[in-house]
Amino acid sequence: xxxxxxxxxxxxxxxxxxxxxxxxxxxxxxxxxxxxxxxxxxxxxxxxxxxxxxxxxxxxxxxxxxxxxxxxxxxxxxxxxxxxxxxxxxxxxxxxxxxxxxxxxxxxxxxxxxxxxxxxxxxxxxxxxxxxxxxxxxxxxxxxxxxxxxxxxxxxxxxxxxxxxxxxxxxxxxxxxxxxxxxxxxxxxxxxxxxxxxxxxxxxxx
Amino acid sequence: xxxxxxxxxxxxxxxxxxxxxxxxxxxxxxxxxxxxxxxxxxxxxxxxxxxxxxxxxxxxxxxxxxxxxxxxxxxxxxxxxxxxxxxxxxxxxxxxxxxxxxxxxxxxxxxxxxxxxxxxxxxxxxxxxxxxxxxxxxxxxxxxxxxxxxxxxxxxxxxxxxxxxxxxxxxxxxxxxxxxxxxxxxxxxxxxxxxxxxxxxxxxxx
DNA sequence: TAAAAATACTGAACACTGTTCATTTTGTCA
DNA sequence: TGACAAAATGAACAGTGTTCAGTATTTTTA
Numbered sequence: 001x002x003x004x005x006x007x008x009x010x011x012x013x014x015x016x017x018x019x020x021x022x023x024x025x026x027x028x029x030x031x032x033x034x035x036x037x038x039x040x041x042x043x044x045x046x047x048x049x050x051x052x053x054x055x056x057x058x059x060x061x062x063x064x065x066x067x068x069x070x071x072x073x074x075x076x077x078x079x080x081x082x083x084x085x086x087x088x089x090x091x092x093x094x095x096x097x098x099x100x101x102x103x104x105x106x107x108x109x110x111x112x113x114x115x116x117x118x119x120x121x122x123x124x125x126x127x128x129x130x131x132x133x134x135x136x137x138x139x140x141x142x143x144x145x146x147x148x149x150x151x152x153x154x155x156x157x158x159x160x161x162x163x164x165x166x167x168x169x170x171x172x173x174x175x176x177x178x179x180x181x182x183x184x185x186x187x188x189x190x191x192x193x194x195x196x197x198x199x200x201x202x203x204x205x206x
Numbered sequence: 207x208x209x210x211x212x213x214x215x216x217x218x219x220x221x222x223x224x225x226x227x228x229x230x231x232x233x234x235x236x237x238x239x240x241x242x243x244x245x246x247x248x249x250x251x252x253x254x255x256x257x258x259x260x261x262x263x264x265x266x267x268x269x270x271x272x273x274x275x276x277x278x279x280x281x282x283x284x285x286x287x288x289x290x291x292x293x294x295x296x297x298x299x300x301x302x303x304x305x306x307x308x309x310x311x312x313x314x315x316x317x318x319x320x321x322x323x324x325x326x327x328x329x330x331x332x333x334x335x336x337x338x339x340x341x342x343x344x345x346x347x348x349x350x351x352x353x354x355x356x357x358x359x360x361x362x363x364x365x366x367x368x369x370x371x372x373x374x375x376x377x378x379x380x381x382x383x384x385x386x387x388x389x390x391x392x393x394x395x396x397x398x399x400x401x402x403x404x405x406x407x408x409x410x411x412x
Numbered sequence: 413t414a415a416a417a418a419t420a421c422t423g424a425a426c427a428c429t430g431t432t433c434a435t436t437t438t439g440t441c442a
Numbered sequence: 443t444g445a446c447a448a449a450a451t452g453a454a455c456a457g458t459g460t461t462c463a464g465t466a467t468t469t470t471t472a
Contacts, residue, residue, distance in 0.1 A: 007448090036430060046451045048432080057430065112318070114380050126384050133385055150405060156397035159386070160370065163377060163398060167369025170376055174320050178332050179339055180365070191362035192369060196402045199356060213419090242459060252422045254461080263459065413472100420467070429458060438449070 015053050022060050026105050058117035068106035069128030075099050085142035093165050093193045100169035221259050228266050232311050264323035274312035275334035281305050282341055291348035299371050299399045306375035
């Protein structure tokens with residue numbers, strides 16, 4: 001045998017080629033300026049071919065969204081050995097911010113874009129999203145256990161933490177932080193994040 | 207005279223008709239599904255006519271964005287007489303969240319959408335945005351003055367506060383809060399916001 | 413009031429978009 | 443080599459934002 005296997009492999013390679021080419025064009029020119037025809041011609045295939053591998057454009061975007069979450073999750077794992085939960089949480093935030101700034105298209109797909117196919121994130125199992133969220137939640141739980149956070153609503157605290165960092169980076173990505181000089185933005189993001197964290201830390205511990 | 211004045215008034219009325227019709231369609235069908243032809247036909251004019259009053263589609267969106275900020279600013283003013291700064295800030299947040307949930311299209315235009323024309327928010331004077339931001343900043347300043355917040359970086363604290371509420375509502379608007387049951391979302395938003403505020407308040411005051 | 417000038421509006425046309433599908437090309441097996 | 447299956451094509455469809463020569467309407471002038 002082996003022929004069916006090769007066929008499967010070819011098919012996966014073709015899908016990968018489409019995804020890679022799409023991502024390349026998206027990062028170069030932004031989502032708005034990339035058409036199916038452009039992707040096809042960059043690949044040196046005809047437009048119709050893409051539809052033999054993906055149902056439509058949304059499915060390409062959704063698949064890139066999954067890839068993005070994989071990449072981000074592996075970034076998250078870098079903090080797993082930090083012992084102090086608050087130090088870990090702050091580093092968690094820094095990694096989040098850096099990822100968003102270095103991969104704005106990925107970040108857009110993960111947390112901002114609302115193409116039709118993305119209602120999946122709402123009703124069905126948004127596996128990749130939940131994995132990342134759960135890991136953040138466990139970090140927040142550790143902060144409660146260590147006495148850094150007061151109260152018992154871990155869910156609310158996790159949503160708050162996530163919202164804080166998502167808020168900062170998404171406002172920046174969408175050009176809504178004109179009140180901050182460009183070369184000061186990254187620093188301000190850390191300061192804003194720490195404004196809440198450091199304060200809580202100081203007051204509760206010790 | 208009076209004829210030039212009437213012409214001006216007619217022109218303003220026509221612009222208003224276009225904006226009203228656009229908003230109506232946007233709220234009914236979402237941004238993605240509304241075309242210039244649709245707007246024109248709803249108004250019972252030809253597509254070309256719209257271009258005599260607006261340079262392009264982006265300019266319509268940007269104008270609606272300005273209208274949205276006016277509406278939001280008048281909401282903000284409702285808290286101006288609250289004496290306790292922290293109580294005021296929390297109410298500020300509640301108003302922000304309610305506005306976003308009741309006017310998702312407006313909110314999208316104000317803080318999420320990135321049509322071409324919206325780079326104005328970046329480089330030029332984003333007047334409406336600054337007005338709203340400055341008012342929030344003054345509220346945060348009051349919290350420092352009253353001893354609710356520790357430190358002196360008012361800018362970082364304001365960005366943090368804004369990011370927190372923007373983060374919550376924008377994740378929800380873009381269907382990324384699947385981990386929260388729909389009927390619990392509004393409550394969770396308040397709890398998340400208060401997680402940071404109430405904690406700081408408790409610790410710093412008395 | 414009639415002709416001339418200015419203004420307002422139209423809708424066909426252009427260059428694009430995502431998507432479909434009959435037709436052609438390529439690959440596999442007997 | 444011929445028969446069948448699989449893969450790729452690209453023209454066509456219905457839609458998009460935008461432009462602009464031509465038509466209709468309104469205002470000004472004679």
